[in-house]
Amino acid sequence: MGHNKEQPTDYMSTKAFVAGLAGILQVPPETVTADYKLDSGNWDSVAVLATIALIDEQYNITVPAKDLVSCGSVKQLLDLIMARLAAMLQSND
Amino acid sequence: MKPKNIERFSNLTFEDFRRLANDDTLSPCEKIGFPNEYREGKETLIFADVVRKLPGLSLSGKTVLDIGPGCSGLAMMIVKLCRDNGHRFIAVDSVEMLRHLPSEPFITKTAGRFPNGCPDLLTTHQGKIDVILTYSVFHYVYAESNPFDFLDKSLALLAEGGQMLIGDIPNVSKRKRFFSSNAGIRFHQVYTQTAEVPVATHNCLEPGRIDDGVMMGIIHRCRLAGFDAYVLPQPDDLPMANRREDLLITRP
Numbered sequence: 344m345g346h347n348k349e350q351p352t353d354y355m356s357t358k359a360f361v362a363g364l365a366g367i368l369q370v371p372p373e374t375v376t377a378d379y380k381l382d383s384g385n386w387d388s389v390a391v392l393a394t395i396a397l398i399d400e401q402y403n404i405t406v407p408a409k410d411l412v413s414c415g416s417v418k419q420l421l422d423l424i425m426a427r428l429a430a431m432l433q434s435n436d
Numbered sequence: 437m438k439p440k441n442i443e444r445f446s447n448l449t450f451e452d453f454r455r456l457a458n459d460d461t462l463s464p465c466e467k468i469g470f471p472n473e474y475r476e477g478k479e480t481l482i483f484a485d486v487v488r489k490l491p492g493l494s495l496s497g498k499t500v501l502d503i504g505p506g507c508s509g510l511a512m513m514i515v516k517l518c519r520d521n522g523h524r525f526i527a528v529d530s531v532e533m534l535r536h537l538p539s540e541p542f543i544t545k546t547a548g549r550f551p552n553g554c555p556d557l558l559t560t561h562q563g564k565i566d567v568i569l570t571y572s573v574f575h576y577v578y579a580e581s582n583p584f585d586f587l588d589k590s591l592a593l594l595a596e597g598g599q600m601l602i603g604d605i606p607n608v609s610k611r612k613r614f615f616s617s618n619a620g621i622r623f624h625q626v627y628t629q630t631a632e633v634p635v636a637t638h639n640c641l642e643p644g645r646i647d648d649g650v651m652m653g654i655i656h657r658c659r660l661a662g663f664d665a666y667v668l669p670q671p672d673d674l675p676m677a678n679r680r681e682d683l684l685i686t687r688p
């Protein structure tokens with residue numbers, strides 16, 4: 344569903360993810376910039392659970408809770424996702 | 437009293453459990469990640485509670501799936517019950533853990549991490565499992581993988597009228613409620629052999645731990661998928677009843 348294995352850094356893919364994340368955090372999408380601090384709002388256990396599902400749905404990878412909670416900002420979260428995607432694509436080569 | 441080696445069993449991963457299962461210096465309880473003080477002598481009580489919560493186990497000729505059975509007394513009791521009641525028993529765990537279970541015709545051992553490590557099971561048994569048990573497992577799933585994926589793929593296996601027990605889930609909200617109570621403070625002081633009062637901070641976000649929000653989120657997801665789902669307490673005589681609880685899911 345909408346995940347993008349071939350072009351993990353695709354702009355639309357990231358935009359859709361950020362929109363989904365904004366929904367989870369219950370904030371307007373335009374406020375969720377790279378520097379957005381995850382713990383500044385509703386980054387609770389349910390948000391983590393929903394974000395695991397969002398990443399799975401969007402990118403077809405699993406980023407576990409213990410790794411998600413180590414991310415302080417949206418940029419760190421996106422970097423983590425991209426690193427996982429790169430590792431997955433490398434292992435598929 | 438606080439077990440001396442408790443740190444050894446903290447934050448375990450699937451790979452850690454494989455190593456524990458292969459360590460023959462450990463007791464069966466330690467192999468599944470519990471200090472002996474937490475589980476020894478209590479597994480009969482846990483078994484009785486599981487059987488009470490999963491009536492399908494007391495019928496005969498059913499198909500029973502245990503996700504992460506481990507190899508302690510509880511797993512052996514489940515195996516015996518399945519033998520006595522003529523059930524088919526499917527165990528999903530690491531090959532290292534499964535080698536400790538008996539090999540008998542009614543037992544199918546599926547080595548791998550559920551769900552991604554057992555794709556054949558997911559295909560061949562879709563809608564065919566009468567009872568699913570996963571005990572003291574879900575918090576590792578929450579920490580290490582996608583809990584919704586684990587849940588969705590488990591539910592897809594359930595037959596009509598089937599039941600799933602996700603047992604022994606540590607709920608940090610429940611733990612805080614307990615340690616804010618007089619009973620919890622007394623418990624803590626006996627456990628630590630000190631006069632200190634346990635710290636239980638409410639209204640703070642702990643995104644990496646299972647709390648009431650996660651429990652309710654799981655129930656919500658099950659119910660949206662057409663299943664009934666309930667939070668059940670553990671009897672007071674179970675070793676972690678003051679901070680853990682169970683989820684019972686049934687397919688109507």
